[in-house]
Amino acid sequence: MTATGSLVRERAAAARAAARTLARASTAVKNAALERIAALLEERAAAILEANARDLAYAEAQGLDAAFVDRLTLTPERIRQMAADVRNVASLPDPVGEMFDVRTLPNGLLIGRRRVPLGVIAAIYEARPNVTIDIASLCLKSGNACVLRGGKEAVNSNRALGEVVQAALESAGLPPSAVEVITDPDRAHIDELLQANDLIDMVVPRGGKGLIDYVRAHATMPVVAHGDAVVHIYVDEFADLEMALRVTENAKTQRYSVCNAVDTLLVHAGIAPRFLPALARQWAGRVTLIADDRALAILGPFVSEGLALERATEETWRTEHLALRCGVRIVDTLEEAIAHIERYGSHHTDAILTEHYGRAMQFVEEVDSAAVFVNASTRFTDGAQFGLGAEIGISTDKVHARGPMALRELTSYKWTIFGNGQVRT
């Protein structure tokens, strides 16, 4: 099917119409749709994998890199995980209707904020097909309709997943248009979506700087972006050496193709002579280090033991690697580390490893990122890991939502006031 521009607008209009129904759907009905999505993912796993195989064949023919292919790949286990994630969303409390900040004013007015869906969410994202299911299930649970435009490399996977979601909506008695998956790769659709502020309440772009900048410049509705993530770990002079090796190992290698994997290690000069040789032995043959001159001096001898080592450039510090590559720079002070993060970072996730209380607290105070860790792996920046159930993305913006965006971040509220004839004097 080739959707023309006006067809995309029609599908956004269909989502808008469905949003009114979805906003009032009961928790039970929404959960029934979610349970059905999970069941259909499992029932149709073979067909989904077959669709995904076509996308993978295309990606390999195009010579796309390993990290990209990893993000695009579905496996039986990943499909089982998607289904489990959807069941998990079904198990979460429904945010719609929740009252908060409720109190009685001195004049007797009972006032509170009542959570309501935003309306229609548009998402524009890249390779990972599971994002389609994550966003659809979180929007559904929070009473929002959505228009999803995934990467052109994932069209077959996304079409199969969109069919699962629409079939599940229908079987639960909800309008299938509540989740519109746009699989036509024409980029003009993005422009048309960004113009439709009468139909779409918020757009969430997920991707590189080019995509985010483009969406910000052209969107006529609020944008909450899931942007670049140049992630830092500062290994302080007072870090526990064993913990530092374990946490950096996890932050780089547990899954390297995702946004919360570490990109740059900032190592205090006081611990570098002990930490870097141990790191070199740990990563020899596995992770390429891209080091500044001071770190090179320590790391150089380990090349003969199989360490892949490169010399850093200014560009290194601005790079989100999404690969088994990691920048290393030696700093003389905490302040120098913080200044580096401020200058080169993307305010996504940054961590300090230290046993020094004052330095830990100063790092937390002064590093202005969506997630700031003390003595833990950066890989935890994730809606499920944070106990939010799931996420539609990780906001690198400050307005509306920051960090993992889960159910609450997909709602607004209305002030609700119960009186008995009060007037203002």
Place this chain on the structure above:
Amino acid sequence: MTATGSLVRERAAAARAAARTLARASTAVKNAALERIAALLEERAAAILEANARDLAYAEAQGLDAAFVDRLTLTPERIRQMAADVRNVASLPDPVGEMFDVRTLPNGLLIGRRRVPLGVIAAIYEARPNVTIDIASLCLKSGNACVLRGGKEAVNSNRALGEVVQAALESAGLPPSAVEVITDPDRAHIDELLQANDLIDMVVPRGGKGLIDYVRAHATMPVVAHGDAVVHIYVDEFADLEMALRVTENAKTQRYSVCNAVDTLLVHAGIAPRFLPALARQWAGRVTLIADDRALAILGPFVSEGLALERATEETWRTEHLALRCGVRIVDTLEEAIAHIERYGSHHTDAILTEHYGRAMQFVEEVDSAAVFVNASTRFTDGAQFGLGAEIGISTDKVHARGPMALRELTSYKWTIFGNGQVRT
């Protein structure tokens, strides 16, 4: 002084630089600056009134309407009120550093959201000079710098008020550039501010649809708008008649030039024959009614008793009067009232007057406005009245903040996670 475009950008850059200091300023220092603003407002009252008199003379020479002149006017009492409002902001809890949603995850990570300032807020607004002080004091308390661009008719008042604020900042040891008041009336400054997304984190336009649409189309940073307010009261068949007269009186006449004054009364046909004659007697000689044909039939006889009466057009229902004028329409059902509000309203403030529990709850459920009242005056939609201390505006948007925007609505948060070596498995 004539600021050129690049000077405006320089002033925004100065605000950006000041924001870093302000974000870390202690509550005591910020409160000292606020107390000093209040004291200087009182000390310099004569000079401020003199500046305001020049603005008023200009407005009268331009033949601007009474509602506009009312909003522009400062009096000794209004200046005292401004000082009292600033002292009230000083007395409010500092939102910065507040931790919320704090919990310990099963893996032992201690996680929470920590409130942080947004950075630099730009506000673009119209006549009322007290808005300059309201926004400056709320931004200061919440650790944000701001760039304020008031109406061209209020330049003398705003310049005098801006000098008060900058003197107070300086005396508290804070950078005066934390509050930049742009008084040059050149409209090109607005375009330049809207392009400066490297310097400004959020823009808050306050005004009519023309201004809001312009800002949305041209802003490159998040917009939270204080837009039109076509405010409805639905007088249900089961309303308490005496309460309905008292609440509508208050909602229209207590201060008619403000956004939360009522614009349209939707009157159930079952109560119209009792309510409208009583309303006609109450408002004869004071408030002009603009009525649909069915209401005209009831109200017509009261013209001889001094009632000013006009026939409504389609345009009536879309009008924010800001004057002693009020639309009146008879409806046959609650659903018809809700459909009218959905079609013509601006989702700002709407009220139902009824003693019928089910209808009250249906109205609250189905009317999707920033503030929804049962049996109380719409005039309460206000940050101070809601117990928030004050407001920089009333958001008619759904993203980030809705309804009165006070201290909390001027903040973001960062996720802060304390671990002891946790890694992701």
